[in-house]
Amino acid sequence: MRRPIAVLAALAALLPALVAAPAQAADRPAPSRAAVAEQGVDFEFIDITREKFVFRLTDPDKIEHARRIISGEETEVVHVMGRITKVPADYNRKWSYHLKSDSVSFFDYGIEVCDATIPYVEDHLDEVGGAFLPGLFWCPWTSKLTREVG
Template identity: 45%
Template structure:
């Protein structure tokens, strides 16, 4: 099947720029790709939020950010499962040097307000 890329946003829309741009992540696992597509199709209504481990390195499919999510670590969760610090993409970007300490222990980020919005086919330079 290969890789697929998806974009999520800050669901509350409190920051218009963040709401529009969002964050792109890669999936390589066919089951997770199917899960993401089920979320987008409205077939999954509970485990709809995106979580993953932060790697402080930019990727061609998400050039606006200095970090990406480890594709193997991506999971979808229900908001009730949310236990990690709930911050947006800008906050993660601004605090990359602190990730793995008391900020996002284990580098795992699970924004409880994340909402998957699209499957994307980003340009790969």
């Protein structure tokens, strides 16, 4: 009989610490907008091909805009656009290119010359910046923000 009582006594002694741990975490201040922006926040979008593409935002206002899109609060300016960098990024390893973080923004309507699917850009990456996606500018019309990565 002593053994179960000892176990219960030990658990009872730990209970206040277990209950206090989440409260202590909640007492910690949330990171500032500047701190979040310094590290960057990664988001994922899909296009009509259902492929996934991850990009990083560092501008606090754009981070908040992306979060409003995901929550459904923003329903107008919801598509992703930006300038392509022809090297992979550690957060978007599947593809041989990524979007330059400080160039990313959102749009409602785009011009045809900057529209392409994720895999089409990959397949024609050597042509990007010429007649195909001039200025390295990409605005996939069917881009749909799906989630914050992290």
